[in-house]
Amino acid sequence: MHRLATPNHPWVYPALFLTWCLMSVALQNLWLLLALLASAVAVLLVGGTPSRGTYRSMLWTVRLTLPFVCLYALVSIGYASAHPLVPPVWLKIPRVPLFGTLVVTKRGLDVGSTEALHWFDVLVIFWAISGQVSADDIQHWLGRRFARAGLSLAMVLHFVPELLAERERVLDWMTVRRRNLAQQASSSWLARGRRELQMQKTLYRVLLTNALERAWQLAEAMTVRGYGATRKTRYSLARWRPYDVWLCVLSALALTFAVVPALSGLGVGLIIAVAAIVRWRWRASLEWSLQ
Template identity: 35%
Template sequence: MRGARWRPRPHPAAMGMCALAWGVVVYRTASWEVLLAMLLAAMAVHRWIVRGPGTGPGMGAVWWALPFLVLYVAIGSLFGTVAGTVWWRGPHIPGLGTLVITPGSLEDAVRRGLRLWNLLLWMAWFGRVVRPDDITCWLGRRFSRAGLTVQMVVGFVPQVLRERDRVAELLRLRGGALPGGGLRERVRVLAVVYQTLLMNGLERAWTLAESMYTRGYGAPGRTAYRPPRWRRQDAILAGVSALAVLMAILPLAGGPARWTEVPAAALVLAAGAWTGGRQGA
């Protein structure tokens, strides 16, 4: 790309601290307004990150999960236990209780849904910027089997999304579409398609992990991998991530909660943007 500025990749340890900080901040944020702002800002940052050559929009996982998250929020609001003014009262279900929607239960369900969506976006970022060599640096050679498992999990969702895009492109080129008819028939066909996509994605992710093992990943002897050097930018990234975590867990020690959520979110977003920016090898 014209005007692109490439810089050395951050140290894997600094990237790991950034990923951990993102998860902690999202988990500790209690305000749905802050979570929504984090989600919108993170989507913009993620879209800026993947502008490099040979990359797609990178938001497939987020939009793909939107219907499931809406269903998750709806179910959570129905089975919420937060007291308050009853907006709607449904039937009584044995073993589950009475379906009730209150302002508190709806707000709690929205908060949980936004938190889950933020974590899903975090996984998309993690799967895009992390390389097998980073996992090697994190886990070392003592935990090679755990490294293979992590690599398989990290590569699973991107593989499924790429397979889904490939199938959609084939359908578009052939002028085909999913069969019409009733909702039941469409759900049945979609279930078969997604089952095939999941199996193909799992198989390809496992193939990648198996090829890592075949090429000597986790071997006791020397390999061609050289640990990266710790640079000044890595120290800054680690410091920003640690500060975000500190501000997120400050309420646990009895400190203020509201005013720390926004700075913690801003810090972790800045760290994520720096980590996933256009980089060299």
């Protein structure tokens, strides 16, 4: 996922996330929740250029979370239908020992799907915002007090893409080699299985060795650059820009409206506006960064 060329203030991300989460909890209307979900999806789609890869990652997110959400929805529907039982009853199956009687009512369906949407909404917005958060932002949140923890986390986050790229490279090499071997070696499933195991062993052995070597090199470079000295200050790029302030103010307003039932529609309208602004602005800076 591409990140912004000119990043937001680090505190904007948790502010946006918190607003979305609280609104998701506060809203009880199914249609308003769906509108909130649509705005979260819009923000998620901003994460990259509108390419096949973006849609693939979106589909991956949905595929990963949807089964859990469906399971949660089913349990919620069953639970909300049974406690207390409010007609009309749409479905009732015979009693199952230890589990009791499963009942599906209109109210249960309503409550269950709303509950599930709450969580799905939170999940989608978490994916969307986490895609924009950088290791530097996390360090900013942790502050000077936890600077070392922040630095360690930053290094891990910096390291993971390198590791994935390296895995790709090693797999490339192994794929070519395997293709050659496939033509030479016997085709018994046992031999193929053994070879496959050997390949996996090789892959992880290589990755582990390289990871240790890279960690060693990085530690040396850090030592040479004075890491470990007692005097330590922190460089921060974070600046509150007018845009960041407006984003936070609008989010706070949206949240305020959302908790008042009569104004909750207005609150969702505002957060959709926030999503639109975010989407427009992130796209603009993304295009700039890709030039």
